[in-house]
Amino acid sequence: MSIIHWNKRGLIYCLDERLPWARSHAQIPTVAGISGGALRILFSSRDAHNRSWIARLDVDAEDPGRVLRVQPEPVLQLGGVGAFDDCGMMPSCVVDEGAVRYLYYIGWNVRNTVPYHNAVGLAISEDGGETYRRLFEGPVMDRTAEEPYFCGTTCVRVEDGIWRNWYLSCTGWNQVGDRAEPRYHLKYAQSRDGIHWRRDGQVAIDYADDAEGGIVRASVHRRGSLWRMWYSYRRQSGYRTDAGSSYRIGYAESGDGLSWRRMDDRAGIAPAASGWDSFMIAYPEVFEVRGRPYMLYNGNGFGASGFGYAEAAKGDLGPEAS
Numbered sequence: 001m002s003i004i005h006w007n008k009r010g011l012i013y014c015l016d017e018r019l020p021w022a023r024s025h026a027q028i029p030t031v032a033g034i035s036g037g038a039l040r041i042l043f044s045s046r047d048a049h050n051r052s053w054i055a056r057l058d059v060d061a062e063d064p065g066r067v068l069r070v071q072p073e074p075v076l077q078l079g080g081v082g083a084f085d086d087c088g089m090m091p092s093c094v095v096d097e098g099a100v101r102y103l104y105y106i107g108w109n110v111r112n113t114v115p116y117h118n119a120v121g122l123a124i125s126e127d128g129g130e131t132y133r134r135l136f137e138g139p140v141m142d143r144t145a146e147e148p149y150f151c152g153t154t155c156v157r158v159e160d161g162i163w164r165n166w167y168l169s170c171t172g173w174n175q176v177g178d179r180a181e182p183r184y185h186l187k188y189a190q191s192r193d194g195i196h197w198r199r200d201g202q203v204a205i206d207y208a209d210d211a212e213g214g215i216v217r218a219s220v221h222r223r224g225s226l227w228r229m230w231y232s233y234r235r236q237s238g239y240r241t242d243a244g245s246s247y248r249i250g251y252a253e254s255g256d257g258l259s260w261r262r263m264d265d266r267a268g269i270a271p272a273a274s275g276w277d278s279f280m281i282a283y284p285e286v287f288e289v290r291g292r293p294y295m296l297y298n299g300n301g302f303g304a305s306g307f308g309y310a311e312a313a314k315g316d317l318g319p320e321a322s
Contacts, residue, residue, distance in 0.1 A: 004317070006269040006295055006310035009065055011276055014306030015045060018070040019055055023048050026055070027303030028153070028217065029296040030091040031287045033101065033129050034061050038068055039289065040129055041296065042075065042103070043307060044090040051078065052088035052108060061289050064296075064309050075132055076105075076123055084109060084119045084139045092120070092153045092217075094129075095163075095194065101125040102194055103132055104154045107139060114173050114180045118150040119143075122195065140195050141167065147199065149173065152184070153283075155218040155229075156194065163191040164257060166204050166218040166229065174213075176237045183207075183236060185215045188258060204229075204260055205252055211235055215250070219286040219295075220257070223318035227254040230267060230295070232282040243271070247282035249297065269295065269310055276305040283307075286317075293317050 013026050022045035032040040039061040044052040053074040060066040079085035085107030095102040102124055109117040119139035123132040141151050149170035156165045169187040173180045186205040189197040205215050213236030220229045229252045235245035251267040252260040272278045277299030285296040293312040299305040 003266045004268045004293070004312045006312055008269070008272070008277075008310045009308065011299075011306050011308040012041075012059060012065055012296070013043070013057060013067060013070075014276070018072065019045055020072060021045075021047050021053065021074065022055065025052070025301075025303040026306045027052070027298060028090050028092065028283045029285055029298070029307040030094060031285055031296070032056070032091075032094040032103070033096065034289070035128060037061050039064060042091040042094065043303075044088075046088075050088075052090050053078070054089055054091050054105060064294060075103075076134065079107065079121075079134075079137065083107070083137055084117075084142065085121055087116075089121070093156050095156050095158060097158055097194070099126065101129050101132075102156070104140075104156060106152050114182070118152045118168075118170075120151055120154055120167070135195070141189075141197055141199075144199065146201055147187075149182070149184075153217040155220050157220060157222070158194075159222075161192065163194045164220075165189040165191065165197060166220055168216050174236065181213060181236060183213050186218050186231060202258060204258070205231060205250075205262060208233075208262070208264075211237075213237070213239065214247075217283040217285075219284050221286060221317055222257070225255055226318065227257045227260075228252075228317070229254070229260065230284040230286050232284060233264070234282075243279045246280040247302075249281050249284050268312070269297075276300060277308065288317065291315055 030042045038058040056071040058068040088108030090106040093104045120141035152168035154167045170184040188202040189199045214234045234247045238245035250264040252262045254260045279300040292314045
């Protein structure tokens, strides 16, 4: 396949007074439906206690750089004391199935021996995304006997009654200087209901080498027999202070959604020479509006500088699957 060239269009949102509870970040932008010409985007921002909450805004679907409205209240409240999401939550993936909208999100706990623990929660909306409620107080994906550390960002697609999921799986923590750093790559799971997941240890995108430290936030798209994935990746150390070690957006292709060929040089997008996305680009979300591909992504500081978008030529993702 030819390389898709993403043309950057600039920032969509950087934290401002429209979120009165938020003090920093606009992280992991997630598409949550189109209605009446408005594209809904969920993202997470942090309060004065560094807890992440899920926020919502609407943009013009034909011009995503034009913000129409920002909801001043969080989409969900944090979990109860002791729950998997009592210290924070971030959106990860939204799936429309029938009359229900499924929001998979990341729950945060603060830890003693390592900085944090993540698991995956599920909330649903039955009114087109106006309101959400937790389907369970506990997570639908967490560590297991075979995956003992944590899991995180999910990309869920439904095909012929099968829910397919490319998700972050932590493979361990390493001491880097005075800090414990997690190492994670992307695995694959399946489900019949989007709730109970069969996880067989299938690795989708593995580490390129021993120095790579994180592969996160898959965005998967299928056209006929070709599967495409965009994701972000970083080195194990130095990624907070060294631009060359920080997050970049990668790319892979597959013939079945299971075995992937990694081709990061074909991602079609790179950091800018200066500005809000010059140090880091991360957490891509690829989607289409009337056949035109768009990518939402974060810039510097894991979303501290906000999120923006890029677009490609109409039809670049290929014809619809027959």
